[in-house]
Amino acid sequence: MAEKITVRNGRLEVPDNPIIPYIEGDGTGPDIWYATRLAIDAAVLKAYSGRRRIEWKEVLAGEKAFKATGEWLPRKTLDDITEHVVAIKGPLTTPVGEGIRSLNVTIRQELDLYACIRPVKWIKGTPSPVVHPEWLDVVIFRENTEDIYAGIEWMPGSDKARKVIGFLNGEMGCKIDETASIGVKPITKSATQRLMRKAMEYAMRNHRHTVTIVHKGNIMKYTEGAFRTWCYELAEAEFKGLFVTEEELKGTDGRVPKGKILINDRITDNMFQQLLLRSREYDVIVTPNLNGDYLSDAAAAQVGGLGMAPGANIGDFLAVFEATHGTAPKYAGLDKTNPGSLMLSAKMMLDYIGWGEAADLLARSLEDTVSQKKVTYDLARNMEGAKEVRTSEFAKYMVENMG
Ligand code: NAP
Numbered sequence: 001m002a003e004k005i006t007v008r009n010g011r012l013e014v015p016d017n018p019i020i021p022y023i024e025g026d027g028t029g030p031d032i033w034y035a036t037r038l039a040i041d042a043a044v045l046k047a048y049s050g051r052r053r054i055e056w057k058e059v060l061a062g063e064k065a066f067k068a069t070g071e072w073l074p075r076k077t078l079d080d081i082t083e084h085v086v087a088i089k090g091p092l093t094t095p096v097g098e099g100i101r102s103l104n105v106t107i108r109q110e111l112d113l114y115a116c117i118r119p120v121k122w123i124k125g126t127p128s129p130v131v132h133p134e135w136l137d138v139v140i141f142r143e144n145t146e147d148i149y150a151g152i153e154w155m156p157g158s159d160k161a162r163k164v165i166g167f168l169n170g171e172m173g174c175k176i177d178e179t180a181s182i183g184v185k186p187i188t189k190s191a192t193q194r195l196m197r198k199a200m201e202y203a204m205r206n207h208r209h210t211v212t213i214v215h216k217g218n219i220m221k222y223t224e225g226a227f228r229t230w231c232y233e234l235a236e237a238e239f240k241g242l243f244v245t246e247e248e249l250k251g252t253d254g255r256v257p258k259g260k261i262l263i264n265d266r267i268t269d270n271m272f273q274q275l276l277l278r279s280r281e282y283d284v285i286v287t288p289n290l291n292g293d294y295l296s297d298a299a300a301a302q303v304g305g306l307g308m309a310p311g312a313n314i315g316d317f318l319a320v321f322e323a324t325h326g327t328a329p330k331y332a333g334l335d336k337t338n339p340g341s342l343m344l345s346a347k348m349m350l351d352y353i354g355w356g357e358a359a360d361l362l363a364r365s366l367e368d369t370v371s372q373k374k375v376t377y378d379l380a381r382n383m384e385g386a387k388e389v390r391t392s393e394f395a396k397y398m399v400e401n402m403g
Pocket residue numbers: 028032090091092093094095104306307322323324325326327328329337338339341378
């Protein structure tokens with residue numbers, strides 16, 4: 001009988017037939033979701049010989065929700081995800097227009113999914129623009145709830161913008177042109193430190209060697225600079241003895257003592273070139289929202305692009321796994337786009353619920369299919385000798401590769 005995933009004594013309890021809500025997504029969402037679901041179900045069946053099975057529960061968001069309910073993101077969807085703890089989603093259109101915020105950002109903020117986790121690793125055979133894509137293997141922890149994504153901003157010339165400018169010029173000694181647009185960048189100690197905690201726990205659990213704090217604290221001293229300080233403080237308070245800092249290694253042979261994690265920090269602009277030029281030196285990255293947004297797409301490009309980049313938004317326990325690309329509307333309904341991003345996010349989801357065998361099978365069959373050069377258009381155009389396949393065919397080849 002299908003049951004809900006629950007949280008008990010600080011741990012996820014996952015039944016053999018868990019109910020998992022999914023949002024199909026807009027545009028190409030239904031195509032890639034259909035393919036992904038086929039591959040997940042096959043991997044679970046194969047890995048557990050039928051002993052385990054996911055009971056999928058559709059929840060509505062985006063255009064489908066709007067047509068059915070008149071709302072882009074019904075409250076029921078958020079409640080269902082909360083109640084079932086783990087969910088997966090395809091990409092959603094952000095309706096263009098005044099006052100409508102990105103549905104993705106709203107889901108993250110409403111459910112307090114404070115860590116956006118993006119592993120970036122090359123899948124063998126994927127065409128890449130760099131010479132050694134295999135040198136990059138990082139996991140990016142991007143803060144998900146604050147920074148300029150908090151949505152606190154005002155149109156130029158509006159009453160509110162003028163009022164804020166009046167206050168800043170009149171009482172805070174600023175000199176802001178009164179025609180300026182104004183945005184606010186809140187960064188708090190609590191949001192920073194819960195992210196850093198998650199990154200450190202991840203690094204320890206997965207035997208990672210380095211945690212790099214990426215910030216622009218040289219310029220934004222009291223927001224991004226504070227982010228850096230609070231990350232180090234959290235490490236000192238909760239992980240003492242388990243790490244060394246780059247500072248502490250100065251004057252030594254530079255080797256990190258066995259079993260310890262190296263914590264260092266890099267300024268954001270430098271980090272972009274570091275990932276390209278010294279890929280092998282980085283491992284786990286912790287960074288505020290906007291830096292993380294840019295950095296994760298740039299890193300994904302290094303290993304072949306967004307079509308193969310997975311992601312998850314995770315709070316204390318609640319987790320929503322998602323394709324990292326958008327709805328690619330021009331390909332909607334054409335059974336053409338790459339389901340790799342959603343498939344790899346599904347792999348993360350299976351790992352998260354402790355179904356590692358099915359997760360590995362899913363990832364291996366994806367890698368095998370790409371290695372056999374049976375790939376969707378986006379990879380085929382950069383791969384010599386490739387056979388271009390449809391989204392659904394790609395999933396079928398994956399299932400065949402599961403044996
Ligand atoms: P996009 O949908 O990511 O598409 C941009 C381009 O990326 C596509 O034209 C295509 O490139 C490539 N691409 C995206 N997904 C692909 C896939 N699965 N397989 C192969 N190639 C893929 O970005 P956008 O056009 O800027 O945004 C469209 C809508 O998506 C907007 O409403 C935006 O708000 C929304 N969006 C949603 C999310 C989300 O749900 N997390 C994220 C980003 C954007 P080629 O044309 O070169 O083939």
